[in-house]
Amino acid sequence: MAVRTAAAIAHPNIAFIKYWGNKDDLLRLPLNGSISMNLGTLHTRTIVSFRDELRCDTLKINGKEISGEALIRVRNFLQIIRSMSTENRFASVESINNFPIGAGIASSAAAFAALALAGSTAAGMELSEAECSRLARRGSGSACRSVPAGYSEWLAGEDDLSSLSVSIAAQDYWDLIDLIIIVSENHKKVGSTAGHALAATSPFQHSRVLSAPERLQECREAIQNRDFNRLADVSEKDCTMMHAVMMTQKPPLFYWEPLSLEIMKTIMEWRKDGIPCFATLDAGPNVHIICPASVSMALQPRLEKIAGVKEIIRSNIGGSAVLV
Amino acid sequence: MAVRTAAAIAHPNIAFIKYWGNKDDLLRLPLNGSISMNLGTLHTRTIVSFRDELRCDTLKINGKEISGEALIRVRNFLQIIRSMSTENRFASVESINNFPIGAGIASSAAAFAALALAGSTAAGMELSEAECSRLARRGSGSACRSVPAGYSEWLAGEDDLSSLSVSIAAQDYWDLIDLIIIVSENHKKVGSTAGHALAATSPFQHSRVLSAPERLQECREAIQNRDFNRLADVSEKDCTMMHAVMMTQKPPLFYWEPLSLEIMKTIMEWRKDGIPCFATLDAGPNVHIICPASVSMALQPRLEKIAGVKEIIRSNIGGSAVLV
Numbered sequence: 256m257a258v259r260t261a262a263a264i265a266h267p268n269i270a271f272i273k274y275w276g277n278k279d280d281l282l283r284l285p286l287n288g289s290i291s292m293n294l295g296t297l298h299t300r301t302i303v304s305f306r307d308e309l310r311c312d313t314l315k316i317n318g319k320e321i322s323g324e325a326l327i328r329v330r331n332f333l334q335i336i337r338s339m340s341t342e343n344r345f346a347s348v349e350s351i352n353n354f355p356i357g358a359g360i361a362s363s364a365a366a367f368a369a370l371a372l373a374g375s376t377a378a379g380m381e382l383s384e385a386e387c388s389r390l391a392r393r394g395s396g397s398a399c400r401s402v403p404a405g406y407s408e409w410l411a412g413e414d415d416l417s418s419l420s421v422s423i424a425a426q427d428y429w430d431l432i433d434l435i436i437i438v439s440e441n442h443k444k445v446g447s448t449a450g451h452a453l454a455a456t457s458p459f460q461h462s463r464v465l466s467a468p469e470r471l472q473e474c475r476e477a478i479q480n481r482d483f484n485r486l487a488d489v490s491e492k493d494c495t496m497m498h499a500v501m502m503t504q505k506p507p508l509f510y511w512e513p514l515s516l517e518i519m520k521t522i523m524e525w526r527k528d529g530i531p532c533f534a535t536l537d538a539g540p541n542v543h544i545i546c547p548a549s550v551s552m553a554l555q556p557r558l559e560k561i562a563g564v565k566e567i568i569r570s571n572i573g574g575s576a577v578l579v
Numbered sequence: 580m581a582v583r584t585a586a587a588i589a590h591p592n593i594a595f596i597k598y599w600g601n602k603d604d605l606l607r608l609p610l611n612g613s614i615s616m617n618l619g620t621l622h623t624r625t626i627v628s629f630r631d632e633l634r635c636d637t638l639k640i641n642g643k644e645i646s647g648e649a650l651i652r653v654r655n656f657l658q659i660i661r662s663m664s665t666e667n668r669f670a671s672v673e674s675i676n677n678f679p680i681g682a683g684i685a686s687s688a689a690a691f692a693a694l695a696l697a698g699s700t701a702a703g704m705e706l707s708e709a710e711c712s713r714l715a716r717r718g719s720g721s722a723c724r725s726v727p728a729g730y731s732e733w734l735a736g737e738d739d740l741s742s743l744s745v746s747i748a749a750q751d752y753w754d755l756i757d758l759i760i761i762v763s764e765n766h767k768k769v770g771s772t773a774g775h776a777l778a779a780t781s782p783f784q785h786s787r788v789l790s791a792p793e794r795l796q797e798c799r800e801a802i803q804n805r806d807f808n809r810l811a812d813v814s815e816k817d818c819t820m821m822h823a824v825m826m827t828q829k830p831p832l833f834y835w836e837p838l839s840l841e842i843m844k845t846i847m848e849w850r851k852d853g854i855p856c857f858a859t860l861d862a863g864p865n866v867h868i869i870c871p872a873s874v875s876m877a878l879q880p881r882l883e884k885i886a887g888v889k890e891i892i893r894s895n896i897g898g899s900a901v902l903v
Contacts, residue, residue: 461786492827492831499819503819503823514837517837
């Protein structure tokens with residue numbers, strides 16, 4: 256049988272309302288919904304080919320053959336695709352990122368969004384956006400948010416069928432910019448999959464989850480009304496809440512570095528002084544400074560002057576995962 | 580009538596299980612109990628004199644005449660003493676600290692413990708330790724913990740009568756040292772009295788208060804059994820929990836400075852490597868490193884090597900508030 260190939264591009268995303276902790280770790284059903292925006296400047300491009308001659312699934316990232324846990328995770332994911340389709344051969348997966356992986360820019364989100372789309376297409380399926388989002392979730396929870404375009408809300412749902420993301424505003428609806436300050440390029444000591452599983456050991460996780468619907472509504476309305484201050488307030492609070500849960504887990508997980516805190520506190524001061532900007536961090540030390548595109552050019556040189564800041568990645572808002 | 584004078588010395592304290600938030604702000608009845616140790620090397624020495632010729636209460640701290648809010652707080656406190664006693668004259672209060680005030684070393688705790696003892700004695704009363712602790716609480720909540728000796732537990736209680744501190748172990752029961760790293764000598768932007776009143780605006784305060792009895796028991800037992808690792812685990816967790824509440828209050832209260840976080844993370848690493856030490860912070864940026872006296876001499880030079888650390892104050896454990 257002929258080689259069947261497909262290629263897709265997907266963007267990482269940065270969450271305003273965070274995902275932390277599952278009600279089902281295997282299916283990656285989250286305890287609370289979450290909201291993010293896709294990062295258009297950053298992407299992962301993935302080619303999947305199902306081939307007769309392969310004796311196992313293979314994975315290359317940025318040109319390098321990968322084994323170990325990352326390969327196992329991809330194999331498990333390809334197994335789900337095979338079980339959904341008539342394709343039962345092994346596949347080669349080649350992924351190229353244009354951004355550093357494992358440092359708090361959600362590389363696995365872009366990776367599994369692209370893999371879900373390319374893999375399902377190569378396997379002969381034509382998934383709807385909802386179906387593709389649901390599938391991507393099985394590889395990495397936040398990947399489901401990278402499937403729809405622009406501002407994306409992951410509806411927590413109750414089961415595999417109902418847990419998926421939808422776009423709540425297109426990428427051109429509101430022109431925000433993410434200035435990502437790279438605090439560390441080191442790989443995380445504790446990956447987020449392991450961290451999620453321990454979320455329940457924090458005495459604060461229950462309150463965080465219980466109060467998430469209010470923050471989701473606040474965030475959704477802030478985006479729909481392009482109300483920057485409202486988005487800033489709720490995002491800042493939700494970020495602190497997630498990191499407070501992480502820091503009170505057993506064992507404690509401190510993703511904040513001193514420089515992260517320095518930047519967060521500086522940004523809070525600037526916002527008090529009337530500059531529209533706020534900081535948010537995913538499961539890593541890098542700080543994402545969100546601001547309207549109109550102020551981003553003036554903000555960037557000010558950020559570069561903070562002692563210790565070396566690299567800033569600038570991103571606009573991205574579209575959906577697409578076949579290429 | 581003759582001048583009536585008394586002088587007392589009291590120590591500040593550092594809390595292992597923290598006090599944050601009241602069920603009665605006026606009476607300073609706390610939402611949860613707390614446990615601390617007195618810092619013997621640091622003290623406040625206070626002289627109170629009730630005199631015929633005074634036309635109002637006066638206050639001197641470290642030789643400087645004080646007015647404004649600090650004076651009002653002391654006057655309100657002297658008013659309580661007058662209402663309890665037959666003394667109805669105004670008083671002069673002179674306080675001398677041998678440590679910097681307003682930077683996270685609980686200066687108000689030592690101040691009101693000394694004032695409660697000196698003031699009540701000058702007014703002709705002979706209060707029991709329990710009565711004096713209860714009185715000190717009215718001036719500053721944590722001051723009630725500085726009245727009894729050594730390791731002190733504040734029993735939250737239900738009303739003015741039942742809310743006071745008792746010693747759970749004498750100062751020579753367990754030879755711990757506090758190495759206080761002065762991160763900032765600046766006065767706090769938000770004082771803790773104002774911060775306490777906003778504790779309820781954090782979505783985490785309720786869980787913190789609800790789970791405090793477990794941590795109190797854990798801490799009490801750790802002290803009674805001289806179990807350093809147990810004390811370290813529960814104190815570190817309780818400290819993070821209090822600061823998580825502060826950071827998620829409205830408005831957020833970030834007492835941690837980048838250097839505070841740097842030290843906290845370094846200490847966590849050292850402890851993983853087997854060095855018995857842990858870090859805790861009250862409502863300020865200074866980091867208190869607690870360790871057995873036997874390792875404190877080796878630890879201090881290592882702490883001094885952390886970039887940015889300028890001043891370290893070393894304290895042993897202190898006794899009760901005493902008349903001098």
